[in-house]
Amino acid sequence: MSLYKSRLKEIENILGEKDIDKKALCSFIHNGIPECKKYRPICWKILFNYLPLQKNRWEHHLLRQRNNYKNLIMEFVIPPGIKDVDLSVDHPLSDGPDSTWSTFFKENETFLLQIDRDVRRLLPDISFFQEPTKFPCEIVVNSDSDIRLHSRVAPKQLSYANVERKGLGITKINLILKRAAESYSAMEKGKEANWEVVERILFIYAKLNPGQGYVQGMNEIIGPIYYVFASNEDHAEYAEADCFWCFTALMSEIRDFFIKSLDESENGIRGMMNKLSKLLEEKDIHVYKRLQEQGIFPQYYSFRWLTLLLSQEFPLPDVLRLWDSILADENRFEYLIYICCAMIIIIRDQLLENDFEHNVKILQNFPSIDVNFVLQRAIQLRES
């Protein structure tokens, strides 16, 4: 039997048990989930503690959580007035100070705008997020009034009159604008794109966690999770709700990275960067000294590496593979630091040879290197 086939058999056996052996599962996943799309959603849901280990509890648990999420949509996304009352009295276009709409909008404006901007530039290397989802949120996309989140923050259009008055130059610019139709544009009634779904998840998360709100980079954390669920036929239908809970679970572990006031704490982002720095010093003093001499501080590159769990450093399939191992590790974020350290050591020859600029560039645009090799080096480092 080929190695691949025997691994498929192994994961089937592990997941086939009535009570899943988490330890066996984790040690299996550490070596990567077989790339046939089938297993990753289940495995990640278990690793995020979203699915219980006892399989007979799955159905009930999923039903409850998906319902809970539906309630959150009703509470935070569906504006007052749509739920039961008809729109004639209190209308979204009414600017009156008493309008429930106007408070509803104002309160959301700032961070929603930020979310809107960021989800429209999520993983632009793949077309997935610009494509329609097969399972849109019905109440949102079929409503007669425009209640989509991005409509709340759409810029006000000025009159076109002064454009017409102007000469040739402007006409030309308008043509350019039309040609470059925005790829992350909203869908017609009845449909919504994957980025719109992600927007809603982030919005609800920010509403539920007002102390933290929305911070840039959360979009990059949610991207791979949503992709894994929504691109899988068996998991796409409830991808939104499942992704929300799994994202929430992951954020509970890494939220400190996103909070400025915790930067200096042990688990804050500066604490993490210091740990990486110390580890590099211990494992490869030459490279460590070289970077120090050149004034290449960890925040030039590792701030992003750590905050985003490396999601911007590798192409998506590699990110998924990396996350398999990170999520399956007992000490997820300690292991992440080892991976980062391995990345630096792998390119040590270049770092030792080249100047400041080259080194910053290569660290900020990490060369394409087999992630399995990176992961192996990380494990070697940890065991040595």
Place this chain on the structure above:
Amino acid sequence: MAKKTYDLLFKLLLIGDSGVGKTCILFRFSDDAFTSTFISTIGIDFKIKTVELRGKKIKLQIWDTAGQERFHTITTSYYRGAMGIMLVYDITNEKSFENIVKWLRNIDEHANEDVERMILGNKCDMTDKRVVNKERGEAIAREYGIRFMETSAKANINIEKAFCELAEAILDKTADNDNNPENQSIVVDRKAQDNSSVYKGCCA
């Protein structure tokens, strides 16, 4: 050590609210291309471009920063080393313009006193979505005594000009200060050219 292929090195910094187009401006300048689908900048990014000004090869080391408040502690540490700062707002986004004052205060607090500043009103190709007219940009620039330009990374309007003008201003200052032994010849160059045509053939 690689051999020096330039006469002077200027460190520039791009700041401004999230989504105003800082990364696009830099990409247009360094790679002469535009894409509207950039990932958001987390932390700080970095590009190099060498330009020729008054016969000098000037290497511009340009740092691109994340706009959101959360990243300020990370990004303000770069202000100190910057010789020029471009402060970008989006002419279709009122808030980004209002925040210019806040960004100027940041510069005061964290940057060198003699840093060259420039305000850019970006996305000036989007005439139908404009909410900040040019006069307001000019007014605030005048109030603070800063250079100002409207730009479009998409339509390639004023991008190169902006960087060159900023570099030129730094060059003037470097020549005036004259405390960098590397630059002594510039004083001569500058007298020769004086105030004549600022951008002619400025960027290589």
